[in-house]
Amino acid sequence: MDELLTQFLIEGRELVAEAEAELGRLSANPRNATALDALFRAVHTLKGSVGLFAMKPAEALLHRAEDQLGAARRNGAPLGRERIETLLACVDAIDRWIDELEQAGETGADAAIIAERLIARLDGGQPESGSGNAPASGLPDWVGPLSARADALLAAADQNLVAFRYSPDPDCFFRGDDPLALALAVPDLVDLAILPVDDFAAIGDWDPFRCQVLLEGLSSAPLDAVRAAFRLVPDQVAFAEIAPQRAETDNAPGGDASRIVRVDGARLDSLADDVSELVVATNGLAHAVRRAEQTDPALAQILRTLQGDIDRITGRLHRGVSAIRRVPLAAPLRRLPRLVREIARGLDKPVRFTMRGEGTEVDKMIADALFEPLLHILRNALDHGIETAPERQAAGKPAEGSLQLQIGRQSDEVVISVSDDGAGIDPARLRAVAVARDVIDAEAAAALSDAQALRLILAPGFSTAAKVTDLSGRGVGMDAVARAIERLRGRLLIESRVGEGSRFEIRLPLDSITTRLLIVEAGGERYGIPLDQIVETTRVEAETILPVGGGRACVLRDRTVPIIDLADLLGGEAPQDRIARLVITQSGGESVAIRVDAFDAQIDVLVREPRGLLDALPGVAGTALLGDGAVLLVLDLPELAA
Amino acid sequence: MSVIVTGDVIALVGACLVEDAEPLLVALQADPTRSVDVAEATRLHLAVVQLLLAARPTLTGVPADPVLRDLVLPLMRHVNR
Numbered sequence: 001m002d003e004l005l006t007q008f009l010i011e012g013r014e015l016v017a018e019a020e021a022e023l024g025r026l027s028a029n030p031r032n033a034t035a036l037d038a039l040f041r042a043v044h045t046l047k048g049s050v051g052l053f054a055m056k057p058a059e060a061l062l063h064r065a066e067d068q069l070g071a072a073r074r075n076g077a078p079l080g081r082e083r084i085e086t087l088l089a090c091v092d093a094i095d096r097w098i099d100e101l102e103q104a105g106e107t108g109a110d111a112a113i114i115a116e117r118l119i120a121r122l123d124g125g126q127p128e129s130g131s132g133n134a135p136a137s138g139l140p141d142w143v144g145p146l147s148a149r150a151d152a153l154l155a156a157a158d159q160n161l162v163a164f165r166y167s168p169d170p171d172c173f174f175r176g177d178d179p180l181a182l183a184l185a186v187p188d189l190v191d192l193a194i195l196p197v198d199d200f201a202a203i204g205d206w207d208p209f210r211c212q213v214l215l216e217g218l219s220s221a222p223l224d225a226v227r228a229a230f231r232l233v234p235d236q237v238a239f240a241e242i243a244p245q246r247a248e249t250d251n252a253p254g255g256d257a258s259r260i261v262r263v264d265g266a267r268l269d270s271l272a273d274d275v276s277e278l279v280v281a282t283n284g285l286a287h288a289v290r291r292a293e294q295t296d297p298a299l300a301q302i303l304r305t306l307q308g309d310i311d312r313i314t315g316r317l318h319r320g321v322s323a324i325r326r327v328p329l330a331a332p333l334r335r336l337p338r339l340v341r342e343i344a345r346g347l348d349k350p351v352r353f354t355m356r357g358e359g360t361e362v363d364k365m366i367a368d369a370l371f372e373p374l375l376h377i378l379r380n381a382l383d384h385g386i387e388t389a390p391e392r393q394a395a396g397k398p399a400e401g402s403l404q405l406q407i408g409r410q411s412d413e414v415v416i417s418v419s420d421d422g423a424g425i426d427p428a429r430l431r432a433v434a435v436a437r438d439v440i441d442a443e444a445a446a447a448l449s450d451a452q453a454l455r456l457i458l459a460p461g462f463s464t465a466a467k468v469t470d471l472s473g474r475g476v477g478m479d480a481v482a483r484a485i486e487r488l489r490g491r492l493l494i495e496s497r498v499g500e501g502s503r504f505e506i507r508l509p510l511d512s513i514t515t516r517l518l519i520v521e522a523g524g525e526r527y528g529i530p531l532d533q534i535v536e537t538t539r540v541e542a543e544t545i546l547p548v549g550g551g552r553a554c555v556l557r558d559r560t561v562p563i564i565d566l567a568d569l570l571g572g573e574a575p576q577d578r579i580a581r582l583v584i585t586q587s588g589g590e591s592v593a594i595r596v597d598a599f600d601a602q603i604d605v606l607v608r609e610p611r612g613l614l615d616a617l618p619g620v621a622g623t624a625l626l627g628d629g630a631v632l633l634v635l636d637l638p639e640l641a642a
Numbered sequence: 643m644s645v646i647v648t649g650d651v652i653a654l655v656g657a658c659l660v661e662d663a664e665p666l667l668v669a670l671q672a673d674p675t676r677s678v679d680v681a682e683a684t685r686l687h688l689a690v691v692q693l694l695l696a697a698r699p700t701l702t703g704v705p706a707d708p709v710l711r712d713l714v715l716p717l718m719r720h721v722n723r
Contacts, residue, residue, distance in 0.1 A: 168688075173660050173688075173689050176660070178659075178687050178688055179688050180686070180687065180688035180691055180714070181685075181687075181688075184709060184713060184714070189713070192713060192717060193717060194691060194692065194695060194717050196692075196695070200695070200696035201696070203667070203670060203674065203696065203697050206667055206671075206693065206696065206697075208663035208664045208666075208667045208689055208693060209660070209664075209689070211688065211689070211692070212696070213688070213691075213692045213695065
C-alpha cells in the first residue's frame with residue numbers, strides 16, 4: 001500500500017477518535033472552550049488530510065464543519081445538543097469513508113449524498129443570533145465560510161506562506177491596469193484583503209478614477225511564483241515569508257508531536273523477539289554459574305557478579321521494550337462507539353454506551369486482537385441483553401439501555417468488562433436449550449451450577465436467540481470469543497442476574513513477549529506450564545486421592561477437584577510418591593488438578609508457536625529454548641484438561 | 643452598459659470595467675440608500691470594488707462566477723465591519 005495512504009489510515013482514524021472524544025466532552029459541557037478548540041483542530045487537520053485522497057465528499061463535509069466550529073469559537077456561543085449530534089454523525093461518516101477508502105480505494109457511491117444531507121443538517125441548525133459570520137452589510141451568508149477558511153489557513157498552515165502588500169500607483173486606472181485582477185491571478189492565493197490607503201473619502205467627493213486602496217494577500221505558492229505574478233509592477237509590491245504558526249496549532253494534546261516517532265510494528269516485533277532471546281541466553285548464564293561452582297569456585301564468583309549485572313540490564317531492556325510495545329487501547333477500540341450506535345439504531349433500541357479507561361496501555365499484539373471479541377460481546381449485549389424500549393418500560397426500567405465498557409489495570413493484568421442493564425441470562429433457560437440442542441445431556445445439565453450453566457453460551461454452535469438476527473447470527477458465536485481470549489492467555493468471566501443485566505469480564509496479561517513458566521517434571525521429562533494458567537500449586541497426601549467414576553479426584557477446600565496425571569496423559573510412568581504434587585488450573589470455569597512428579601524453577605522465556613508435528617498435538621502451547629540448549633515443551637493446561 | 647438603475651436597485655451586469663465606476667458613483671450619490679444587485683455581474687474592476695467598499699451599499703444577489711462569488715465579494719465584508 002502507498003505509504004501516504006498507510007499514514008493517513010492511521011492518522012485519519014486517530015483524528016476521528018480525537019474529534020469523537022472532544023464531542024463527548026462538549027456534550028457533557030457545551031461551554032468547554034478547550035474541547036471546542038481541540039475539536040476544531042482535529043477537524044481542520046482531518047480536512048487537510050482527506051484532500052489528498054479520493055474523498056471529495058469528506059472534504060466538503062469537513063470544510064463546512066470547520067467553518068461552523070470556527071464561527072462558534074469566535075462568537076463564544078455554545079454548540080447546541082442537536083449541533084453536537086450532527087457533528088458526531090459527520091465524524092461517523094468520515095470514519096466509515098476511511099474504512100471504505102482502505103477497502104476499495106475510494107469512498108462509496110452514496111458518499112456524496114450522505115455528505116450533502118449532513119451539510120444540510122449542519123446548515124439547518126445555524127444559530128440565528130450572535131454569529132460572527134452574519135455579514136454586517138446584509139451580504140448573503142455564503143461569504144461567511146470564506147473568511148473562516150482564511151483564518152484557519154493563517155492559523156494552521158503547514159507550509160510557509162508568502163504575504164504580499166500591493167500598493168498600486170493611484171493613477172494606474174488611466175493606464176488600463178486592474179490591480180484586483182492582477183492580485184487574483186496570484187498562484188495558490190489563500191487570502192486577500194482590500195484596504196483603504198487613507199480613510200475613504202466621502203461619496204460626495206469621490207474620485208472614481210483614482211486608485212485609493214491597497215491589496216494584501218497570502219499565497220501558499222513559493223515566493224518566486226508570487227513575485228512572478230507581479231512582474232509588471234515590481235516597485236509597488238512588498239513580500240514577506242511567514243513561517244507556519246506551529247505554536248498556536250500544535251500545543252494541544254499532541255504538543256510533543258515532533259518527538260514522537262512512528263515505527264513499523266514488524267520492526268518492533270523483531271526487536272522484542274531479540275530481547276526475548278537475550279533473556280533466554282541470560283538464563284543460560286545461571287546454568288554456567290552452577291557448572292563453574294563445581295570446578296572453579298573463584299571463576300564462579302566472577303561469573304555470578306557478571307550474571308547479576310547482565311540480569312539487571314536485561315531486565316531493564318525487557319521492561320523498556322515491553323513498554324514501547326504497549327499502546328493505549330483507544331486506537332484499536334476507537335471504532336466501537338460508532339459501531340455500537342449503528343447496531344443499536346439497526347435494532348431500534350435506544351442505548352447509552354460509555355467507554356472508560358481506553359487510555360489503558362496493553363501490548364500491541366493484545367490490543368490488535370481485542371477488537372473482534374469485544375465487538376462480539378457488545379453486539380450480543382445489544383442483541384440479546386438489552387431489551388426494546390417498550391419491554392424496558394414494562395419492566396420499570398428507563399427506556400434507554402445502558403452499555404458500559406470499562407478498561408483498567410490490576411497489577412500485571414488488564415481487566416476489561418462489558419456490562420449492560422438488560423434482561424440478563426437465565427441459567428435455567430440455558431440448560432433447557434443446551435439439552436434440547438444436544439450440547440449436553442439432561443443429567444449433566446442439572447448438575448451444573450448456575451455459574452457453570454452461564455458458560456454454556458461459550459459452547460460451540462450455542463445460540464439462544466429466539467430468532468437468528470443478521471447481527472449475532474453470523475456463525476461466529478461466543479465460542480469464537482472464548483477461543484480468541486484463550487489464545488491471548490486471557491480468561492473470560494460471566495456474571496448475570498435475570499432482569500438486571502449481565503457482565504462479561506476479560507482478564508489478560510499486560511505483556512506478552514516472554515512468558516513466565518513453571519518447569520515441572522513428569523514421567524522423567526520436563527515440561528513448562530505458563531504461570532498465568534496456574535491458579536495454585538499444592539501438595540496432598542497420595543492416599544487422599546480417591547477414585548471417582550472413571551477417574552480420580554481429591555477434596556480441596558471442601559470442593560471435589562478432578563485429578564489428571566500428567567505422566568499418565570503423556571505416556572510416561574505414573575508417580576508413586578506418598579506426596580502428590582498438584583498444579584491447579586481452570587478449564588471451562590472448573591478447577592482441575594494436574595499431578596506432576598516435581599516442581600522445578602520458574603523461568604522467563606519466549607514461547608514459540610508449535611510448528612509441524614507439534615502443532616497437531618492437543619494441549620501443546622509451543623516450545624521454549626532453555627539456557628542449556630534443551631527444548632522445553634510448553635503445555636496448554638486448559639486444553640489438556642478439557 | 644453594465645450599470646442599470648431601476649428605482650431603488652442598481653444592477654451590475656456583465657463585466658464591470660473601470661469606466662463603470664462613474665455611473666455607479668452617480669447612481670449612489672443620487673440615492674445613497676439604493677442597494678446594489680451583483681447577481682448578473684461577471685467581473686468587477688478594482689475601481690468599482692473600491693467604490694462599493696467606500697459607499698457601503700447593501701449588496702444583494704449571488705454572482706455565478708466563482709472568483710467573484712468566492713474571492714471578491716467576501717472582501718467587501720472585511721472593511722464593512
